[in-house]
Amino acid sequence: MRSDEFFNELIEKICQYPRGSTQRRKHMNRLMQNIIQSGKLWRENTSYYEDALQQTWLYLCRNLCEADTAEEPYNPQKSSVFTWLNSYLRWRLRDFRNQEQQKSTPPADPRLDPLGNLPDPRDRNIPPMLEEIRYWIESDPQGELRNTHIRGRQDLTCQVLMLRRLPPETGWRELEAEYGCSMSTLANFYQRQCLPRLRKRGESMGYF
Amino acid sequence: MPIPREAIQTAQQFAAEQAHPDKQRQVYYNTLAVWAVNDYCQLMEIDTDLTKSDSWNRLVRLCSNVADLEITGLGKLECRPVFENTNFVYIPAEVWEDRIGYVAVAIDKSFKEAALLGFTRAATTEEVSLSQLQSLDELLDCLELPVEQPLELRANLSQWFDNLFEEGWQSVEELLGSLYSPPVAFRRAHPAMVKRAKRIQLQDRSLALLLDLNKDDRQNVRIRAQVYSLTSNTPLPEGLALMVLDETGEPFLESQAGTADRFIQTKRFQFIEQPEEDFTVKIVLGEESVTEAFVVRN
Numbered sequence: 001m002r003s004d005e006f007f008n009e010l011i012e013k014i015c016q017y018p019r020g021s022t023q024r025r026k027h028m029n030r031l032m033q034n035i036i037q038s039g040k041l042w043r044e045n046t047s048y049y050e051d052a053l054q055q056t057w058l059y060l061c062r063n064l065c066e067a068d069t070a071e072e073p074y075n076p077q078k079s080s081v082f083t084w085l086n087s088y089l090r091w092r093l094r095d096f097r098n099q100e101q102q103k104s105t106p107p108a109d110p111r112l113d114p115l116g117n118l119p120d121p122r123d124r125n126i127p128p129m130l131e132e133i134r135y136w137i138e139s140d141p142q143g144e145l146r147n148t149h150i151r152g153r154q155d156l157t158c159q160v161l162m163l164r165r166l167p168p169e170t171g172w173r174e175l176e177a178e179y180g181c182s183m184s185t186l187a188n189f190y191q192r193q194c195l196p197r198l199r200k201r202g203e204s205m206g207y208f
Numbered sequence: 209m210p211i212p213r214e215a216i217q218t219a220q221q222f223a224a225e226q227a228h229p230d231k232q233r234q235v236y237y238n239t240l241a242v243w244a245v246n247d248y249c250q251l252m253e254i255d256t257d258l259t260k261s262d263s264w265n266r267l268v269r270l271c272s273n274v275a276d277l278e279i280t281g282l283g284k285l286e287c288r289p290v291f292e293n294t295n296f297v298y299i300p301a302e303v304w305e306d307r308i309g310y311v312a313v314a315i316d317k318s319f320k321e322a323a324l325l326g327f328t329r330a331a332t333t334e335e336v337s338l339s340q341l342q343s344l345d346e347l348l349d350c351l352e353l354p355v356e357q358p359l360e361l362r363a364n365l366s367q368w369f370d371n372l373f374e375e376g377w378q379s380v381e382e383l384l385g386s387l388y389s390p391p392v393a394f395r396r397a398h399p400a401m402v403k404r405a406k407r408i409q410l411q412d413r414s415l416a417l418l419l420d421l422n423k424d425d426r427q428n429v430r431i432r433a434q435v436y437s438l439t440s441n442t443p444l445p446e447g448l449a450l451m452v453l454d455e456t457g458e459p460f461l462e463s464q465a466g467t468a469d470r471f472i473q474t475k476r477f478q479f480i481e482q483p484e485e486d487f488t489v490k491i492v493l494g495e496e497s498v499t500e501a502f503v504v505r506n
Contacts, residue, residue, distance in 0.1 A: 022352045025252045026345050032251075050210035050320055054247060057210075061251045110216040111319040115223065115236060130227050130270060151371035165271060165302075167231040172301040172334070184332070185370045187301030192372075195268060195302075202267035 002034055008076045010034070015065035028061060040082045042089050047109035048096035056089045130166065136201060137162045144197065150189050156181060158194040165190065209322045215243040216319060225266060237289035238263060238275035241313040244322035245277050245287040254351055255280035263287075273300040276307070281353055283308050290314040290325060295338050299331040305364075307331075309350055312341055330484055332505065362486065365421060365429060366505040368402045377404040383416055387436060387470075406500070407438065410493045413445060414438035417489065417500060428480055429504050433489050434473040435465075443468045448493050450474060455486040479504060 010031050017024035035041060043049070062068035074084055100106040137159055140146050145159035156179060164170040176183040219239035223232040242263045249256045260278035262268040276284040286307045288297045297312035312325040326341025329350065363374045380388050383405040400423040408415045418434040433452060437444045444465040450472050452461040461474045479485035483505065490499045 020253055022348050025254075025348045028252065029344055029348070047213060051212040051214075053210040054212050057251055061253070110213055110220065115220075115233060129225070129266070133267070133270065162271065167226065167228045167270070169231075169273070182370065183301045183334075184304060185367070185372065188305050188367065188370075188372060190272075191302050191305055195262075195272060198267060198271055199265070202265070 002038060004080050007031070007034070007081050011064060011074065011076065011081065019066070028064075032057065032060070035081070035085070038082070040086075042086045042093075044093065046093070046096075047107075047111070048100070049093070052089055052092035052096055055092050056085055059088050060085060132205075133198075133201075134163070134166060137166075145194075148193055148197070150181065150185060153179075153181060155179070156186070156189070158190075158197060161186065161190050162194055162198070209244040209247050209324065211240060211244065211315070211319055211322050215240055218243065222266075222269065225270070234273055235269060237291070237315060238269075238273070238287075240315050240319070240322060241287040241289040241311075242275050242277050244313050244315075245285065245311050245324065248324060249277070249279070249351075252348070252351075272302055274303055276303065279308060279351060282351065285347075285351075286310045286331075287313055290338065292317055296335045297325075297338065297341070299334055299336055301334060304331050309347065310336070311347060312336075312338065330505075332483075362501040362503045364503050364505070365419070365431070366503075368404060368421060369400070369423065373404055376406045378406070379403075380405045380418060383407060384418075384436060384438070387416075387438065387440060388418075389471075405436075408435075408491060408498050408500075410448075410491060410498055411445075411496050413493070415444070415448075415491065417491065419489075419502075424478075428478050430476050430478045431504075432473060432476045434471050435491055436471040443470055444472060445493055448472070448491065451490045451492065452477065453488040453490060453499075457488070459490075 010027065014024055014027045014031060017027065041053075059069065063070040064074050067073040074081065078084075079087075137145060140159055145162065146157050149155070149157040161175075164175060172183040172187055175181075175186055179186070219236045222239050223236040226232045226235055242258075242261065246256050246258065257278045257280050258264045261276050261284070262272065262274045263276050268274060275287045275289070277287055279285050284307050286299070286303050286309070288299055288310055290297050290312050297310070299310055303310075309327055309329040310331055311327050314323045314325050315321075316323075324344055325338060327344060327347035327350075328336060328341055329346075361374065363377065364372075367373075368377075380403045402421045403418065405416045405418045408417050414437075416436040416438050418436060420432040420434065422430050424430060433450060435444065435448065435450045446465055446467050448465040450463045451459045452474055453459050461477060463472045463474050465472050479487070485504045486501065487504075488499050488501050490497055
């Protein structure tokens, strides 16, 4: 069990390094790990706990040495770092609790069966984007996808690979065995030649 | 890192776009992993840009198993989820290139916490054992913004043997034509030999940098660099220097042009120690120089 002294010494060390420096980050990392391991941070089992905890970590990082959002930075003379953090954490938790209480029906925790709540894709039509892209790849109006291929392998075109990698995607190992071309060559070609064309297509279609 | 509700909602939203249950699950976990690393970067005051990340791009997400996070000024960091009861992190082949590195993120089954388990700079296999990962300190070292160094495009010489060449690297015949004097043997293409050339401008002289690679029996790549004058009937300028620097920037080979050299070259060199080796070729004329960066994967 680490003592308060240990934490204060570590904090002093952190504050000696300039902001944004790698040394400061590494020591901040160590501090956070030790805080977690101490088990002294307030815990509760509410749906908003993690939201509040993330805000608390941000508070720690921004106000430990310099006061970014707090009125003054952490002061070891006033309290231990745990008291300081827990006080902030519990204020945030209170805010969330008040928000929930103001709603007539508090929202359900999205974590409860998160993937189970998704509509089964087989129950509905395949989403239009997938079909649109499949159509674009197959029709390849400018012949660009057909004509872009791995050097020395005219059969391995962007058109072929993109169709195989559309969901349900064929694994790279399988493609390697099927085409007798190394996985890294296939994937590298896909990443560097085919995906950029896909991105360009997306931009022209106004997808983003 | 704690997983806030907004992360879950975003992951669900992205997953809902997918048509197949496996792909839904893939996107769901990838999104949570990227979110966790993004939050971590925020704590460490490392600038990120989700809008430039493929993982946040609906179309690319659909067609690729990608979980990248764009780190401003440095490139993409891949954030791969680690599933319960497994001791490896899965890194799909389509993200093996153009990445600062890979962070393994374990997402607990209650979806409350995402643990950043470790980091690796390179991926050459789809399954990386967790025991091979390095600590986050290594990640933080990689995320250090270099002072005044532009993001270099490093030519990947190992891929030259697969006929994948970066822009600017042409066949020697194309660039040099009759100016090139090949060694007497081997004028035919040979699978374990590759030669490519790139045009270099230095103080309004047109030059060509040539890299001549071959693989020995043990698959070690042996390299020789040459510089040719591209202006026929004009030799290289006297004092032109060709240097090879190791990954720390230390020169270990150098060659200089005399009064009437059509070309200069270095001795053949190779790297055998690390699985991945970076080096730079530097051509110097007076006050000016041009550098080209390379990587070899053994």
